[in-house]
Amino acid sequence: MILLARRTALIAIGCHMFSPAFAAPTRYQLDRAGSSVGFDFTLNGISQNGMMPIQSADIQIDPGNLAATQVDVILNAAAARTGLALATQAMTGPTVLNVARFPTIRFESLSVRLAKDGRLSDGARIEGRLTLRDVTRPIILDAALFRARGSTANDLSTIVVRLGGHLSRSAFGASGYPDLVGDRVTLDITAVIRAIR
Numbered sequence: 001m002i003l004l005a006r007r008t009a010l011i012a013i014g015c016h017m018f019s020p021a022f023a024a025p026t027r028y029q030l031d032r033a034g035s036s037v038g039f040d041f042t043l044n045g046i047s048q049n050g051m052m053p054i055q056s057a058d059i060q061i062d063p064g065n066l067a068a069t070q071v072d073v074i075l076n077a078a079a080a081r082t083g084l085a086l087a088t089q090a091m092t093g094p095t096v097l098n099v100a101r102f103p104t105i106r107f108e109s110l111s112v113r114l115a116k117d118g119r120l121s122d123g124a125r126i127e128g129r130l131t132l133r134d135v136t137r138p139i140i141l142d143a144a145l146f147r148a149r150g151s152t153a154n155d156l157s158t159i160v161v162r163l164g165g166h167l168s169r170s171a172f173g174a175s176g177y178p179d180l181v182g183d184r185v186t187l188d189i190t191a192v193i194r195a196i197r
Helices: 014-018 085-092
Strands: 010-012 026-043 046-052 054-061 070-076 104-114 124-132 135-148 158-168 184-195
Touching: 026 158, 046 085, 054 158, 054 184, 070 158, 104 135, 124 158
Parallel strands: none
Antiparallel strands: 010 135, 026 046, 026 054, 026 184, 054 070, 070 104, 104 124, 124 135, 135 158, 158 184
C-alpha cells in the first residue's frame, strides 16, 4: 500500500470547505509528482506490490454539495511496475493487462456516499465504473480528502485525495497465470490535486 510521505502530515478538510473562497464548485488539476497508484497481489501465495503512475485526473468538488463530488482518473497501465522484473513483464503482457492494446485504465465516479457527519475527510464511498482492457465494470472505492499541513483553514488550493478498493482481475479478462497469481488486486490511489484558478 502507498504510504504518504512522512513529512506531509495531513489535516482534515472538515467544515472549512464551506468558506466563501470555495463556495462554488472547484475544479482541480493533478500534481503528477506527488500522485501514484499502489497495488497489491499475491504471487505463489506471497503478497507482492507494485506502482502505476496516474496519467490524468479530473476532480471537481462542490463545497455546498459534497455528495456531488466528481472523480475521473486515468492510470498509465503501460508504465506499471512491480518489484520483480519477470512479474512486471507478465503483468503488462497480453494475458493480463495487455498494455500494447490497452495502455490505460480509467475510473469514473457515478455517485458519492458521505459518512454520517457529511465530511469527505472522515470517509466516503464512491461508486463508479472501472474500464480495464476495454471492459467496464462497476466498482466501489473508499475515499477521503485532506489538505496539507501548514495551510490555513480556508486554503483548499492543494488537496490530497486517497482512494482505495479492490477488484477481480479475471472479471476484466486479465486472467493470465491463474495458478501463480491471485485473482484479487487491491488498489491504493494517492492523488495530489491543485485548484484551477
